[in-house]
Amino acid sequence: MASLSPSLKKNVLRHESLLLLVLLLEFAFLCLYARNFGTPDNLSNVVRHSAEIGLLALAMMPVILTGGIDLSVGSLMGLCAVLFGVLTHDYHLATLPAAAVTLAAGLFAGGFNAFLITALRLPPLIVTLGTYSLFRGLAEAITQGTKTYRAFDPAFLSLGETRWFGVPLQAWILTAAAASFYLLVHRSTFGRSFRAIGFSPEGARYAGLSVQSRTALPYLLTGLVAALAALLFTARLRQARADAGTGYELCAITAVVLGGTSIFGGVGTLPGTLAGIAAIAVLTNGIGRVPAVFKAGIGGELASLLTGALLLVALAGPELARVLSTRSAKISPSPKTL
Amino acid sequence: MRQPLLRLSQITKSFGAVRALKGVSFELHPGEVHALLGENGAGKSTLIKVITGAHQPDGGTLEIGGTTVSNLTPTRARKLGIACIYQQPALFPDLSVSENIGLRLEGGAFFAKVHWKQRRKNADALLARIGAALDPETPVRSLSMPEQQLVEIACALGSGAKTVIMDEPTASLTQVEQELLFGVVRDLRASGAGVVYISHRLEEIFALADRVTVLRDGQSISTRAVRSELGAMELTEEELISLMVGREVASIYPHRGGSPGETVLELENVCCAAGGIANISLAVRAGEILGLAGLVGAGRTELARVLFGITPADSGTIRLLGRNVQVRSPQQAVSLGIGYVPEDRRRHGVILPMPIAENMSMAVHPKLFPGKWLRFEAERALGLRFIEELGIKAYGPEAPGGSLSGGNQQKVSLARWLATEPRLLILDDPTQGVDVGAKSEIHRIIRDLAAKGLAVLMISSDLPEVLGMSDRIAVMRGGRLVETFEGSTATAQRVMSAALRPS
Structure with missing residues (x-):
């Protein structure tokens, strides 16, 4: 927080405290009305099922903070899952080396995005839109679109169920990742550079920051994290298929933006992203357990409907309030930061 | 006395904490070339934007053709006969000269037919009137900057503007083109239009202008006739310069150092x-x-x-x-x-939304944060040190750069490089x-x-x-x-x- 300017701090914190309030209300409502929502078992499930998207969102946050975007993470998850399947099944690699190669491949794929974006100065949206198709296409080509890998080492598959001190492994991983990304974004010079680049790449360059390498780093991390998510996903579902992680990139972006990070870069906090992840995860799990009377005849789609509505309200609310107050008070608009 | 085309009195305009105009009064009569003179940052551009409706003044009155106008918009200003030729022509680069002129001058309507021949003839006539030897079918992209400016002038002429504002029109012109432009300005004057002429080149002002208004620090300091009724020079360069800077030039600069x-x-x-x-x-x-x-x-x-x-x-x-x-x-x-305090302070010198301490530490990250971990106390101390040393007016090291006035932003930009202890x-x-x-x-x-x-x-x-x-x-x-x-x-x-x- 110390790295935020006061005027922004006010806005961001307002947004984040609002989100926290929504999250609490959501939670309270679901505990009261949803079947078995508040049980320890179910809460573990919430974490287990949202771990992959949560990880992707954590990694996505610094990317968006630099003013970029990575649409390829979901597809890369699919590619990494398939790669892991091929390595263990067709090349008979043991789990650990196979996992290591998969992580390296994720890093490499992230590096490919980073290279195109920083060295060739192509827009991140276009580059990762390209690799979004490319990675998924590769995964499908390897499996011919049909093959599913199932015969994994039981020790690996048990990871999906493992608990330490009664808490699912995914929760530990998510916590460790959140702490690491928090330190990166809020406590290191890297995070400071991300923010500066997000506000003004030219301004950062004139300040002598190494804009290229600092812009590249978040994409390397999304690549690595996508590979990690692919491994967790494979262990949890006990199978690896080319369609792993389909649509996850959008969920991750939604969580980040819902968490108060500006899509234009510069503004945002990691705790906000965590709140965004939690809001979506809780909603997705809880809504299925709510009695029909609350659902107005809409079935499972209600979760995505509400997520969308929440996002739009969260984004439009402060803007609307600002526009209205400007209209009535005739205050000059706040300095353009986005 | 004829009705003035334009009368501004006590116009004020602020941007955040910066008071760009603190009370400007200005009058333009038909058949007059009125020069507007002032140092960079004296408020000339802001004043033009007020006249063309791009900015709304905070206070004061603006009369056009004798009627008080409020809530002026660029469209309305154009309808009221105000045309502006900016330093940077604002034309569509991929359209031809005649298309650009047509877009400015022809009223649009849904499903209106384009009369290409008429459009071309019109463009030809306008270009001929200002003596520009341009083919109306050339794409604007292939024209030089001065040629593009001529197209802008043609547009202004074609719109029948009674008030033409020229913002440093000669900045990029060659001698020949300059003469051409002066001819156009004199024609405009003879036809009863009023020209607001902005230039840093004093000799142009003496050659062209009837009156000159000097702006300084957002205020109109003085309006003077360049010539008397009989045509004798009423004003000297020295007088103008001292009006612009407000003090004797020599006395305001610190003494030079040693060897x-x-x-x-x-x-x-x-x-x-x-x-x-x-x-x-x-x-x-x-x-x-x-x-x-x-x-x-x-x-x-x-x-x-x-x-x-x-x-x-x-x-x-x-x-x-x-x-x-x-x-x-x-x-x-x-x-x-090597340290570099860049020209464009708002784009390159300071990252406006970031706190000034963060701006100041940006070029010394390796020195200030050797382990790559931020040290907030050290950064704050750096900020406080330069706020003190350079006399920066800000509420603290955490104030965003954008909340400071231009001069203080510049000091922040300077502090960033002083922190690197450059040679x-x-x-x-x-x-x-x-x-x-x-x-x-x-x-x-x-x-x-x-x-x-x-x-x-x-x-x-x-x-x-x-x-x-x-x-x-x-x-x-x-x-x-x-x-x-x-x-x-x-x-x-x-x-x-x-x-x-x-x-």
């Missing part, structure tokens, strides 16, 4: 095709301020960008403290001890858009730095500043260094003529 020390920077035949500069050779010594003068576009900023590694040199030698160096990136420049400091128009008070403070700071042994390369478009501050003055023109003066021998006349003389 300079070792050579810090030495350039030999430095070329950079991308920046359009060639064969630059110069030297800057420790404790010396080398002023770099020249017109806008002469290649001064481009030279600075070469030295700072933004557009690296193609050939030539750069020697820093006697050692040959290559500067291929800003990071490298920083590590070599060579390049300043690019350091007091541009800065109010007079902050300006003299910045001058004092620069002089102090030089006295402490820093080598300073100061680019400035402000002639009195170059003359007042520099120990030596180098003049650039067309991407080349054309002349170097010792500070004591330089005069405004000599520097200007070196900058202007056609090669």
Whole structure:
């Protein structure tokens, strides 16, 4: 927080405290009305099922903070899952080396995005839109679109169920990742550079920051994290298929933006992203357990409907309030930061 | 007395904390060329934007053709007969000249048919009227800047504007084109239109203008007739300059320092095709301020960008403290001890939404945060130190850069580079858009730095500043260094003529 300017701090914190309030209300409502929502078992499930998207969102946050975007993470998850399947099944690699190669491949794929974006100065949206198709296409080509890998080492598959001190492994991983990304974004010079680049790449360059390498780093991390998510996903579902992680990139972006990070870069906090992840995860799990009377005849789609509505309200609310107050008070608009 | 075309009284306008206009009164009569004169940042551009409806004034009244107008919009201003020719023509580059003129002048309607022949004839006629030998079918992209300006003027003529505003129209014109333009201005005057003519070139004002209004620090200081009824000159250059700066030029600059020390920077035949500069050779010594003068576009900023590694040199030698160096990136420049306070403060100098302490620490991350972990106390201390040392007016190190006035932002930009303890400091128009008070403070700071042994390369478009501050003055023109003066021998006349003389 110390790295935020006061005027922004006010806005961001307002947004984040609002989100926290929504999250609490959501939670309270679901505990009261949803079947078995508040049980320890179910809460573990919430974490287990949202771990992959949560990880992707954590990694996505610094990317968006630099003013970029990575649409390829979901597809890369699919590619990494398939790669892991091929390595263990067709090349008979043991789990650990196979996992290591998969992580390296994720890093490499992230590096490919980073290279195109920083060295060739192509827009991140276009580059990762390209690799979004490319990675998924590769995964499908390897499996011919049909093959599913199932015969994994039981020790690996048990990871999906493992608990330490009664808490699912995914929760530990998510916590460790959140702490690491928090330190990166809020406590290191890297995070400071991300923010500066997000506000003004030219301004950062004139300040002598190494804009290229600092812009590249978040994409390397999304690549690595996508590979990690692919491994967790494979262990949890006990199978690896080319369609792993389909649509996850959008969920991750939604969580980040819902968490108060500006899509234009510069503004945002990691705790906000965590709140965004939690809001979506809780909603997705809880809504299925709510009695029909609350659902107005809409079935499972209600979760995505509400997520969308929440996002739009969260984004439009402060803007609307600002526009209205400007209209009535005739205050000059706040300095353009986005 | 005829009804004035335009009457502004006590116009005020603020942007956040910056008061750009503090009370400007101005009148334009039909058949008059009224020059608007003022230093950079005196409020000329803001005033034009108020007249053309791009900005709404906060206070004061604006009368057009005798009626008070409020909530003026650009569209409405155009309908009321106000046309503006900006320094940077705002044409559609991929459309032809006649299409551009047509778009400005023809009223649109749904499913209206385009009369191509009529449009072309119209364009031909307008271009002929201003004596421009342009084919109306040429795409605007292939025209030079002055040619594009002629198209703008044709548009203004075609719209039948009664009030034509010209914002430094000759900045990029050659002698011949300039004569052409003067002819157009005189024609306009003869036809009963009023022209607001903005230029830094005093000789143009004496050649063209009937009256001149001087702006200083957002206020109209004085309106004077250039000639008497009988045609005799009523005004001298010296009078105008002292009206502009408000004080005697010599007295406002700090005293020059002692004798300079070792050579810090030495350039030999430095070329950079991308920046359009060639064969630059110069030297800057420790404790010396080398002023770099020249017109806008002469290649001064481009030279600075070469030295700072933004557009690296193609050939030539750069020697820093006697050692040959290559500067291929800003990071490298920083590590070599070069600091650069850029021209465009709001885009490059300060990252406006970020706190000023973060702006100041940005170039010293490796030094201030050796383990890559931020140290907030150290950063805050750095911020407080420079707020104190440079007299920055801000509520604290955590104040965002954008909340400061222009002069204070400039000090933040300066602080960022002082924090690196550079050997060579390049300043690019350091007091541009800065109010007079902050300006003299910045001058004092620069002089102090030089006295402490820093080598300073100061680019400035402000002639009195170059003359007042520099120990030596180098003049650039067309991407080349054309002349170097010792500070004591330089005069405004000599520097200007070196900058202007056609090669």
